[in-house]
Amino acid sequence: MSYYFVIIGTQDNPLFEYEFGTSKQGGDGQAHFTELARHLNQFIVHSSLDIVEEVQWANGQLSYLKVIDKFFANYISCFITGGNVKFLLLHQPTATATATGAGMAGGGSSGAATSTRSSTSVGANPTSPQTEEAIKNFFNEVYDNYVKAIMNPFYRVNMEIRSPVFRQRVAAAGRKYL
Amino acid sequence: MAHLGPGKAASSKEQAGLRYPSNGKTIYHRPLNRSKTAELSQASFAYLFSEMVSYAQRRVTGIQELEKRLNLQGHPIGLKLLDLLLIREPPRSQTRPLTIIALLHFIKINLWTHLFGRQADRLEKSSNPDTPDEYMIIDNEPLVNAYISVPREMSQLNCAAFVAGVVEGVCDGAMFPARVTAHSVGGKEEGEMWPGKTVFLVKFEPEVLEREALIGKG
Numbered sequence: 001m002s003y004y005f006v007i008i009g010t011q012d013n014p015l016f017e018y019e020f021g022t023s024k025q026g027g028d029g030q031a032h033f034t035e036l037a038r039h040l041n042q043f044i045v046h047s048s049l050d051i052v053e054e055v056q057w058a059n060g061q062l063s064y065l066k067v068i069d070k071f072f073a074n075y076i077s078c079f080i081t082g083g084n085v086k087f088l089l090l091h092q093p094t095a096t097a098t099a100t101g102a103g104m105a106g107g108g109s110s111g112a113a114t115s116t117r118s119s120t121s122v123g124a125n126p127t128s129p130q131t132e133e134a135i136k137n138f139f140n141e142v143y144d145n146y147v148k149a150i151m152n153p154f155y156r157v158n159m160e161i162r163s164p165v166f167r168q169r170v171a172a173a174g175r176k177y178l
Numbered sequence: 179m180a181h182l183g184p185g186k187a188a189s190s191k192e193q194a195g196l197r198y199p200s201n202g203k204t205i206y207h208r209p210l211n212r213s214k215t216a217e218l219s220q221a222s223f224a225y226l227f228s229e230m231v232s233y234a235q236r237r238v239t240g241i242q243e244l245e246k247r248l249n250l251q252g253h254p255i256g257l258k259l260l261d262l263l264l265i266r267e268p269p270r271s272q273t274r275p276l277t278i279i280a281l282l283h284f285i286k287i288n289l290w291t292h293l294f295g296r297q298a299d300r301l302e303k304s305s306n307p308d309t310p311d312e313y314m315i316i317d318n319e320p321l322v323n324a325y326i327s328v329p330r331e332m333s334q335l336n337c338a339a340f341v342a343g344v345v346e347g348v349c350d351g352a353m354f355p356a357r358v359t360a361h362s363v364g365g366k367e368e369g370e371m372w373p374g375k376t377v378f379l380v381k382f383e384p385e386v387l388e389r390e391a392l393i394g395k396g
Contacts, residue, residue: 010353057276057393082264082274083257083351147261148206157257157351165206 002031003178004041004090005170007146009158010083012049016161016170023175033092041074045088048076052088056080064136067127075126079139081146083157087139091178093126134177141173210265217295224325231326231337241334245359249343256347263288275352278382278390282313285348293344294321311387313380315345318372320360336360338376345378355383 001022007015019031019038033041048069055065069076079087125131149161198204234247264272267288275281286298304312320338328335338360346358357380364375 057389080274082261084274084353143265144210145206147210147265148208150258150261151210152205156254163204163206165204169206 001027001178002033002092003174004031004033004038004045005142005174006042006045006088006090007161008045008049008086008088010085011158012046013158014160015085015158016166018167018170018174020171020174020178022178024178029175037092041090044069044071044074045076045090047071048078048088049086052078052080052086056084064139066132077132077135077139079136079143081143083150085146085157087142087146089135089138091126091135138173138177141177142170145169145173210262220321220324223321227322227337227340228325230340241332244335245339248337248339249346249358252340252343252345253347253350256344256349257351258347259289259292259344260348260351263292275354277393278313278354278386281349281352281354282315282380285345286315289345289348290317293341309381311382311384313382315378315380316375317341317378318375320374320376323374323376336362336376338378342378345380349380349382354386356386357381357383 003020003022005018005020007017009015019033021027021030021032023029048071051069052065055068065078065080067075068078073092075091075093077089077091079089081087145166146161149155149163149166150157155161230251231248234244234251238244238247263284264274273280275284282301286301290296290298298315299318300314300316302314302316304310304314306312317338320341322338322341323336326337328337342358342360346356349356349358359379359381361377361379362375363377364373
């Protein structure tokens with residue numbers, strides 16, 4: 001299970017990027033995207049922005065918009081802040097990833113080994129309530145830290161977030177929930 | 179990033195340009211929810227605000243420009259307060275404002291309570307059929323104007339333009355682009371009850387109304 005997390009500003013500009021893997025079920029916490037997939041991820045996430053704009057005015061009142069888009073085995077979850085900054089999380093369940101052959105190249109054998117183990121893990125079924133809950137908790141924690149980041153009087157909205165402390169906090173949230 | 183000591187080997191340490199406070203606590207270590215006891219003394223605010231006004235007054239040629247500068251000072255505060263006030267809401271009511279009415283209520287109640295310790299006095303929609311995009315937030319006694327006396331030759335000026343900027347920031351942040359201006363109306367109507375009465379005129383951009391109509395249908 002690999003994750004690609006990105007914060008998108010109000011002008012569709014990226015503010016923060018982070019790649020990580022699951023730490024549950026003996027995961028090593030590293031992302032296992034291939035070099036090709038890493039570039040592709042940015043396109044997939046970017047194309048999902050259109051859907052975010054469609055659902056953000058319709059989908060109830062909740063900030064957390066759940067899984068909004070799917071591209072082969074890549075699921076996109078979205079969280080939208082009060083200031084219309086978008087948190088997008090691309091998640092790629094290991095089992096389906098090996099089945100479709102997308103991602104996990106160069107680690108095929110280990111991927112097959114983990115897929116049997118991770119079938120019960122949080123991320124194995126991207127639309128299950130447990131996964132949604134875990135992602136929601138992750139987003140809420142990141143939101144908390146994001147608000148702290150914008151409280152910085154020298155930070156203006158839509159500036160890139162460079163703080164290493166913020167990065168650590170996001171990494172910690174990823175380890176804790178995903 | 180420019181390093182202060184070019185002679186020293188600054189590159190040996192990662193993030194050499196960054197300084198942490200001596201106790202190791204950054205903004206990320208502080209809680210977001212200290213709202214109850216975090217009141218500020220009005221005297222210090224009035225002093226700071228008077229300095230802000232005189233700062234804005236430098237190098238301006240007219241009252242309009244001065245109000246524009248005050249507005250710009252408030253704008254980023256509004257953008258940031260929107261997120262801060264939403265996260266301080268209890269999780270049940272943690273909702274983004276999706277309609278004009280919800281947004282204006284948020285401003286009237288949450289924003290005003292946070293900034294001034296009370297709600298705004300009234301919320302009105304323009305009764306003029308030609309301007310359905312105009313809404314008015316009315317404050318009988320703006321806190322920012324408490325110690326400000328405007329000279330006679332500048333009677334057009336209302337320093338609550340700063341608050342208008344905050345309101346504009348909230349509207350813009352919530353994707354309701356608008357122009358907000360402050361106008362003194364005290365003494366012109368209904369007696370002399372509130373001489374400092376100020377109307378914040380919120381004029382939304384046409385696309386906001388267009389979207390509002392679409393959402394209402396769906």
